[in-house]
Amino acid sequence: MAAPVGRDGGGTGADLAASGSNGEAGKWSMRMEGGERFLPKGFPELKNDTFLRAARGEQTEHTPVWCMRQAGRYLPEFRETRAAQDFFATCRSPKLCCELTLQPLRRFPLDAAIIFSDILVVPQALGMEVVMVPGKGPTFTEPLKEVEDLLKLRQKVDVTAELGYVFQAITLTRHSLEGKVPLIGFSGAPWTLMSYMIEGGGSTTMAKAKSWLYRHPEASHRLLRLLANVIIDYLVGQVAAGAQALQLFESHAGHLGPELFQEFALPYIRDIAQGVKSKLKEEALPLVPMIIFAKDAHYALRDLARAGYEVVGLDWTIQPQEARAQIGKHVTLQGNLDPCALYAPKEKIGELVKKMLESFGTQRYIANLGHGLYPDMNPEHVGAFVEAVHAHSRHINKHS
Numbered sequence: 001m002a003a004p005v006g007r008d009g010g011g012t013g014a015d016l017a018a019s020g021s022n023g024e025a026g027k028w029s030m031r032m033e034g035g036e037r038f039l040p041k042g043f044p045e046l047k048n049d050t051f052l053r054a055a056r057g058e059q060t061e062h063t064p065v066w067c068m069r070q071a072g073r074y075l076p077e078f079r080e081t082r083a084a085q086d087f088f089a090t091c092r093s094p095k096l097c098c099e100l101t102l103q104p105l106r107r108f109p110l111d112a113a114i115i116f117s118d119i120l121v122v123p124q125a126l127g128m129e130v131v132m133v134p135g136k137g138p139t140f141t142e143p144l145k146e147v148e149d150l151l152k153l154r155q156k157v158d159v160t161a162e163l164g165y166v167f168q169a170i171t172l173t174r175h176s177l178e179g180k181v182p183l184i185g186f187s188g189a190p191w192t193l194m195s196y197m198i199e200g201g202g203s204t205t206m207a208k209a210k211s212w213l214y215r216h217p218e219a220s221h222r223l224l225r226l227l228a229n230v231i232i233d234y235l236v237g238q239v240a241a242g243a244q245a246l247q248l249f250e251s252h253a254g255h256l257g258p259e260l261f262q263e264f265a266l267p268y269i270r271d272i273a274q275g276v277k278s279k280l281k282e283e284a285l286p287l288v289p290m291i292i293f294a295k296d297a298h299y300a301l302r303d304l305a306r307a308g309y310e311v312v313g314l315d316w317t318i319q320p321q322e323a324r325a326q327i328g329k330h331v332t333l334q335g336n337l338d339p340c341a342l343y344a345p346k347e348k349i350g351e352l353v354k355k356m357l358e359s360f361g362t363q364r365y366i367a368n369l370g371h372g373l374y375p376d377m378n379p380e381h382v383g384a385f386v387e388a389v390h391a392h393s394r395h396i397n398k399h400s
Helices: 052-057 077-081 092-109 120-124 147-152 159-176 190-199 206-217 215-242 258-264 266-282 300-303 320-327 341-344 348-361 379-398
Strands: 016-020 027-033 130-133 137-142 183-188 245-250 290-294 309-314 331-337 365-369
Touching: 027 183, 052 245, 052 365, 077 092, 077 159, 077 300, 092 159, 092 379, 120 159, 120 190, 137 147, 147 159, 147 215, 159 183, 159 215, 183 190, 183 215, 183 300, 190 215, 190 245, 190 266, 206 379, 215 245, 215 266, 245 266, 258 266, 258 300, 258 379, 266 290, 266 300, 290 300, 290 365, 300 320, 300 341, 309 348, 320 331, 331 341, 331 348, 348 365, 348 379
Parallel strands: 183 245, 245 290, 290 309, 309 331, 331 365
Antiparallel strands: 016 027, 130 137
16 A cells, blocks of 8 residues: 555644635635645646546557555655654655655656555545554554444544645645646545454454454445545545546455445445546546456456546556456556566666566556565666656557
8 A cells, every 4th residue: 555644734834724714625724834825726737647548548649657555655755754653653744745646756757646645545434543653564453343333533634624734735746746647646445444443553464353354244334434434535525626537446356255345345346436437527626537446356347447546556466468358449458567676686677578568458558567666676777667657658558
């Protein structure tokens, strides 16, 4: 998942002022130290729309590329920015979120930015507490254990009140990008969030969460529906704030298998795409492209291709030709280089990228890794990956 989000944005020099009390997304402004206000409108003209054109299936001069976790600990400047901040404090600060989002764009000619945030902000919005434990990662202080624990969750969530700091970060970042590349917003998908909420953190088996699916199917559906409803409002709020594309992370799809995925994951993935697009139309907001990334869900690619998303993201464990055969030609693919390939020498990275591009083709395709960047990766090798995608895709397009 992307870098996790924090709770307290104090000490950043940003004054976040509400301009209305009706709770609608985007009804606020941001004033920075110099007194300049930022509103979710009047954004700079987009200069590089290659990522958006590829997502919509339009012709591109080169294959666009971005990386999951491109704002991360592999960058020295990221570690320096975060050094003096509590982990959860960092992303409650729109100013710091903006800075961290922009850092990889200063180093690499990426074709998209993704807002620095985390999927676990949604459980936080439902009233659950998540702390960052050194050496362990995000940990829920009181995970869901019994069905009765669902009563402790907020049944109605005002996403502007609970997650407005993410919207503020998106608006500030969209302005600060100055139209260089599009900005991606995101959320975790219901099953993945449910598994964290029950397991209390990471797990190799997801046994506690999966036991709910077998023992408490009705309660599981109630929780998944609650999460889906909040996610829809959250994603629409991100678009209102300035996000130009959206990615839904079903990171734990591989723990389910075909039958459980069909019952407890896919219906909500579909509903989120439909619900977001419907609300965007109702609120006269841009119909931005949506990406579904369901890790290890090879068994569901055909269903995901028909789930209402413009792009299907792939992990590194499936052959591009097989994915295209299952998904068809009317959905854009994203992925899927093994992240560990970036430990290879730069020349080898170039060879692997060339092979990947030849397998996927350069059109209706967005280059990415099959998962996020790791903290010990060499930034120069990330740069080699990005540059190889651009160089080889341009060469293929020129000679095809």
